Amino acid sequence: MEPVPYFAFRDYPAGSEAAVQEALLQAVAGKAYILGKELRTFEEAYANYLGATAAVGVGNGYDALVLALKAVGVGGGDEVVLPVHTFIATLNAVLQVGAKPVLVEPDGQTYNITAVTAAPAITSKTKALLPVHLYGQVCEMAPLLELAQAHNLKVVEDAAQAHGATYINQHAGTFGAAAAFSFYPTKNLGALGDAGAVVTSDDAVADFVRMYRNYGEVQKYQSEVVGVNSRLDELQAAVLQVKLQHLDQLNAERQRLAAIYDSELEGTGDIILPYTAPGCSHVYHIFSIRTKRRDALRQWLREQGIYTAIHYPVPVHLQPAYKFLGYRTGDFPVAEELAQTSLSLPLFPGLRAVEQERVVGAVKHFFR
Numbered sequence: 442m443e444p445v446p447y448f449a450f451r452d453y454p455a456g457s458e459a460a461v462q463e464a465l466l467q468a469v470a471g472k473a474y475i476l477g478k479e480l481r482t483f484e485e486a487y488a489n490y491l492g493a494t495a496a497v498g499v500g501n502g503y504d505a506l507v508l509a510l511k512a513v514g515v516g517g518g519d520e521v522v523l524p525v526h527t528f529i530a531t532l533n534a535v536l537q538v539g540a541k542p543v544l545v546e547p548d549g550q551t552y553n554i555t556a557v558t559a560a561p562a563i564t565s566k567t568k569a570l571l572p573v574h575l576y577g578q579v580c581e582m583a584p585l586l587e588l589a590q591a592h593n594l595k596v597v598e599d600a601a602q603a604h605g606a607t608y609i610n611q612h613a614g615t616f617g618a619a620a621a622f623s624f625y626p627t628k629n630l631g632a633l634g635d636a637g638a639v640v641t642s643d644d645a646v647a648d649f650v651r652m653y654r655n656y657g658e659v660q661k662y663q664s665e666v667v668g669v670n671s672r673l674d675e676l677q678a679a680v681l682q683v684k685l686q687h688l689d690q691l692n693a694e695r696q697r698l699a700a701i702y703d704s705e706l707e708g709t710g711d712i713i714l715p716y717t718a719p720g721c722s723h724v725y726h727i728f729s730i731r732t733k734r735r736d737a738l739r740q741w742l743r744e745q746g747i748y749t750a751i752h753y754p755v756p757v758h759l760q761p762a763y764k765f766l767g768y769r770t771g772d773f774p775v776a777e778e779l780a781q782t783s784l785s786l787p788l789f790p791g792l793r794a795v796e797q798e799r800v801v802g803a804v805k806h807f808f809r
């Protein structure tokens with residue numbers, strides 16, 4: 442039997458692969474490969490889609506985080522409050538701008554930080570809150586924004602897993618002073634290589650990022666700040682224009698597949714299914730379940746030819762690279778338990794019904 446991959450690139454919706462190839466050929470024929478019309482068109486379309494005034498394309502999601510933090514004024518001596526349960530890029534970006542990361546626990550149900558978990562970490566040095574819309578579910582933003590306002594903090598969203606997700610009818614990436622998106626190929630909106638964007642409705646933030654991504658230039662050979670080279674190239678922008686047209690459909694397909702897992706796996710063994718908070722929407726970048734028998738279940742699925750993933754097997758505070766931050770085992774019991782019990786099942790647009798049935802059948806069989 443063919444293995445069931447954890448993720449695969451499939452032609453979904455049918456014909457989109459050909460449309461992407463067509464757009465690429467046109468961009469090649471356009472012969473303007475950096476900071477040209479394809480990028481401007483995509484930036485405008487993505488900002489419009491989200492309901493923000495600007496999207497500024499950069500080289501990847503990590504750079505988007507770094508530039509967003511810099512653009513809102515986070516730097517040396519500042520503290521930034523962010524989740525311990527996230528991908529390493531979020532933490533690296535804070536360190537990259539010279540700020541001190543202050544990690545906080547996720548909520549035990551949504552796995553996102555909340556005003557309740559973030560509040561105790563705020564000090565007189567806190568400059569920004571950096572919520573991550575993890576797995577594709579938007580954080581409960583109203584209380585987080587209130588908390589930020591009460592302490593005069595900037596909010597920078599890590600929306601790298603939440604393209605198109607909403608909280609009370611507003612898109613992820615439009616709540617804070619700035620937001621970072623990644624268009625890494627496997628993300629809900631993915632390029633055919635590295636790409637990212639900073640999204641904002643603050644003109645000063647957008648102008649800063651436009652300058653900073655291109656050697657600090659305001660015009661050719663006139664640099665106002667010491668910038669970097671982090672540009673989203675024309676070929677990726679052309680691909681993203683096509684993919685953006687399908688984003689809602691791609692997310693709807695992810696939600697349909699998630700609903701099948703939910704109804705099929707409810708009550709199976711000790712499985713805890715993803716929980717979506719009221720007002721939040723979930724676009725299932727990752728479909729993560731929990732079970733105390735995670736490692737055995739993963740092994741069993743592997744033997745049935747079913748591939749899974751773990752997000753994330755080692756919490757960031759226990760990674761060897763970050764020992765110098767001084768955290769220890771036991772500091773974040775919720776995140777540490779998630780690292781031991783979480784298992785991500787195959788879920789991607791184009792996953793076939795027979796494949797999903799095999800996953801469901803194998804999981805049920807394991808717990809029988």
Ligand SMILES: *Cc1c(COP(=O)(O)O)cnc(C)c1O
Binds near residue numbers: 504599601624635636
């Ligand atoms: C993917 C991701 C990033 C980084 O994006 P890259 O484009 O790979 O640099 C940052 N934060 C989160 C939560 C992510 O999932």
